[in-house]
Amino acid sequence: MILPNYKPILFDGAYTKGEWTLERYLAKGGYEAAKRALAMPRDPATNSVPALINEVRDAGLRGRGGAGFSTGRKWGFVDYRSPKPRYLAVNFDESEPGTCKDRVVGMYNPHMLIEGCLIAMHAVGIERGYIYIRGEFVVEFDHLCRACAEAYQAGFLGANVLGSGHAFHLQPHRGSGAYICGEETGLLSSLEGSRGYPKVKPPFPAVEGAWGCPTVVNNVGTIASLPYLVRIGAGAYAAIGAAPALGDGPAITGSPGSQVYCLSGHVRKPGLYEHPMNITLRELIYDGNFGGGMLDDIPIKAVIPGGSSMPVLRCDGRPYLAADGKESTDNLDLEMSFDAVRNAGSMLGSAAVIVMNERVCMVNALYNLARFYRHESCGQCTPCREGTGWLEKILGKIVRGKGGKADYERLHNVATQMSGTTICLLSDSVAMPVGSFVTKFREEFKYYCEHGKSMVKDAIRL
Amino acid sequence: MAFTFNDDSRTQFEWLLTRYPEKRAALLPAMRLVEEQQGFVDNEALDYLAAQLGLAPACVYGVFTFYSHYRKPEDGKYVVMVCATLPCALRGAQMVADTFKQELGVGTGETTADKLFTLKKVECLGSCTTAPVCQINDDYYENLTPERIKDIVADLKAGRVPRHLSNGPTLDGGRCAYKPMMEAVQGKR
Numbered sequence: 143m144i145l146p147n148y149k150p151i152l153f154d155g156a157y158t159k160g161e162w163t164l165e166r167y168l169a170k171g172g173y174e175a176a177k178r179a180l181a182m183p184r185d186p187a188t189n190s191v192p193a194l195i196n197e198v199r200d201a202g203l204r205g206r207g208g209a210g211f212s213t214g215r216k217w218g219f220v221d222y223r224s225p226k227p228r229y230l231a232v233n234f235d236e237s238e239p240g241t242c243k244d245r246v247v248g249m250y251n252p253h254m255l256i257e258g259c260l261i262a263m264h265a266v267g268i269e270r271g272y273i274y275i276r277g278e279f280v281v282e283f284d285h286l287c288r289a290c291a292e293a294y295q296a297g298f299l300g301a302n303v304l305g306s307g308h309a310f311h312l313q314p315h316r317g318s319g320a321y322i323c324g325e326e327t328g329l330l331s332s333l334e335g336s337r338g339y340p341k342v343k344p345p346f347p348a349v350e351g352a353w354g355c356p357t358v359v360n361n362v363g364t365i366a367s368l369p370y371l372v373r374i375g376a377g378a379y380a381a382i383g384a385a386p387a388l389g390d391g392p393a394i395t396g397s398p399g400s401q402v403y404c405l406s407g408h409v410r411k412p413g414l415y416e417h418p419m420n421i422t423l424r425e426l427i428y429d430g431n432f433g434g435g436m437l438d439d440i441p442i443k444a445v446i447p448g449g450s451s452m453p454v455l456r457c458d459g460r461p462y463l464a465a466d467g468k469e470s471t472d473n474l475d476l477e478m479s480f481d482a483v484r485n486a487g488s489m490l491g492s493a494a495v496i497v498m499n500e501r502v503c504m505v506n507a508l509y510n511l512a513r514f515y516r517h518e519s520c521g522q523c524t525p526c527r528e529g530t531g532w533l534e535k536i537l538g539k540i541v542r543g544k545g546g547k548a549d550y551e552r553l554h555n556v557a558t559q560m561s562g563t564t565i566c567l568l569s570d571s572v573a574m575p576v577g578s579f580v581t582k583f584r585e586e587f588k589y590y591c592e593h594g595k596s597m598v599k600d601a602i603r604l
Numbered sequence: 605m606a607f608t609f610n611d612d613s614r615t616q617f618e619w620l621l622t623r624y625p626e627k628r629a630a631l632l633p634a635m636r637l638v639e640e641q642q643g644f645v646d647n648e649a650l651d652y653l654a655a656q657l658g659l660a661p662a663c664v665y666g667v668f669t670f671y672s673h674y675r676k677p678e679d680g681k682y683v684v685m686v687c688a689t690l691p692c693a694l695r696g697a698q699m700v701a702d703t704f705k706q707e708l709g710v711g712t713g714e715t716t717a718d719k720l721f722t723l724k725k726v727e728c729l730g731s732c733t734t735a736p737v738c739q740i741n742d743d744y745y746e747n748l749t750p751e752r753i754k755d756i757v758a759d760l761k762a763g764r765v766p767r768h769l770s771n772g773p774t775l776d777g778g779r780c781a782y783k784p785m786m787e788a789v790q791g792k793r
Binding site: 227236237238239240241242245270276277278279280281283284287288290291292294295300311313314315316317318319320321332333334335336337338353404405406407408412413414450494496498502507510511513514517518520602603604 | 625693
C-alpha cells in the first residue's frame, strides 16, 4: 500500500545544498528529541536509562543494517555490571552491493545521526562513540566531521551536554575499502587499528566489544531513526507502516518506521525511496512515484530484495523446484517488510532491491557476485577463503563454456559446506545467493554446463 | 628520504591519539594523514608510523596490506576506480571499463606512461542507484555514459575540474577532514 504524500524522515532535506548545517537542522526542530532524552535521569546502579531503552524496544525499531534485530533488545544485552567503559560504534561502512542509503543521511542529515548517537549513548550510558565510515566516502566523511565540529561548538557534544551532567564524544573514523568491516566484529577490529578480522561470538560486542569493553554497534539508519522515534513516542512510532511489534515476546516481529529502499538495476527510475514497510515489491518497481516500471519495457526476471547476500526471488512468473522438491513461485505482490520477505524465503536485509530483467544471464550474474565475495573474504577461515575462491573458479569455468554436468552439483556442494562453518556470516552470505540462484534458475545453470553457452539470448555483458 | 610528519600532520596525529583509549586505534587515520601529506603510503611511512605508535613494522605492514583504498607510491595522479559489482554491471560497468581503457590506452591495473592515470577495477562503491559509477581520487562520478567518460578524461588531462562531478553539495571551503573538528574540540573555534 502506497501512502500518498508520505513525508520522509531520514531523507528530510536530502539532495538540498546547505541542508547539512546545524542552523538548518535546528530550524527543523533538531536536537529537541535529544533534549527530551537527556532530561531522563540515569539509573545510578547501571548508569543507563531503562525507560529510554524500553521506549526504543516498545517502538519496535529493528536494525537497518541487515539482520533486522530489535534495537531496544540489543541495548538490553549490554553488560551493565561490567566496570569497564562502554562504547558506541555506528556502522557507516555501507558496502553491501545494492545499498547506498546511509551516504545520503551522512551528506545531508549528519546532525540527525549525531542526535541519534546522543540518544543511544545516553540510554546505554556511553561517553564515547565512533562512526566507522567506509574509506571511499570522503565527502561524506568531511560532512560528518564538519557537523561534529558544529555540534562541539554548540555544546551538543563535549562535557556536560545540555546540562545533563554527562559528557558525550563522537569521532568519525574512516576505513579503507574492506567489505568485511561492515560485519560488526570486523568493524571493531578495524576500529582498534587491526586488520578487519571478525571475532568469534560469543562474547557478543554488547559484552566484550571495542577494546574488550561492552559496545553497542548500530547501523546509521537505525541510529538516525532515533530522534524521530523519541519525538513522537513509542506508540506512534510502532504504528507507522506494517503490523506493529508484539512487545516483549520471544519473537521479534513487526516492521514499524521508515525504511529507505535502495532501488537499483533495470528499473526506469533507480533511486532511494523512503516509505513505511507496507509497500509491495510490485509498487516499488512499477509505481510512477517509485521505480516507474522496467527499463525499456524489458520484462522482469529476478529481484534480490535485501542486498546481494540475500536469496534471490524469481519474478518471471515461472515456477521452480524449491529445495524441498515442491514446485514454487515467487510473488511480486510481496510486502517489503522484515517478516513478509522472510516468510517468502529471503530477507529484507538492508532493503537494497536489485532488479534484473530477462536479458540477464543468471550464471553470469552469480559469477559477478562470486568474484565480489572472493575479493572481500578476509581469509581467516578456510571454508570461506577457499570456498569463495572455488565458487569463483567453478563459475568462471562454466561461463567460459568449459563447465560439465558435475559443476552444477559442485556449486551446490561447496555452498552447502560453507554455510555455518566460519567465524562470521560472510560465508553464509555467499551460500545464500549461490543456493537460491542455482535452485531457482536450475535450467539456466544446467543449460550453460551442458551447452557451453548461456540460455539467454542477447544477454547483457556483466 | 625517510618520512616524517610535517607540523600540520603532527598536530592532527597528536590530537587523534587523544580520541581513542588505545594508541593503536590511530593507525588507520594516521595512514590517511600520510596519504594527505605525500599523496601515497609507502614502506618508509609505515616504518615511521610503527615507531610513532610503538608497534612492530610487520604488524603495521599487515594492517596496511589488508585494506585496498590507500594510495600506493606507484599510483598515477588520478586513480580511476571502476565499480564492477552486480548493480553497476547491470547498468553497464563493462562499457565504463572499456571506455576508460580506450580513452587512457591502458588496461586494468595499469598506469599511463605520463603517470597521470591508474585504472583499477574495484568492488561495490556503494552508489548503486546511480550506476554505473566510478571514483577518481576522492570524487564520485555517477550515471556514466561513454560521452561523460570522454569529457571527464579530457577535463582531467586539461587540469580542469570535471563537468560531471557528482558528489552532491561540496562543503563550504572544500575538503576539511579533521581540522575543523579538532579546533572545535580544543575550543579554538
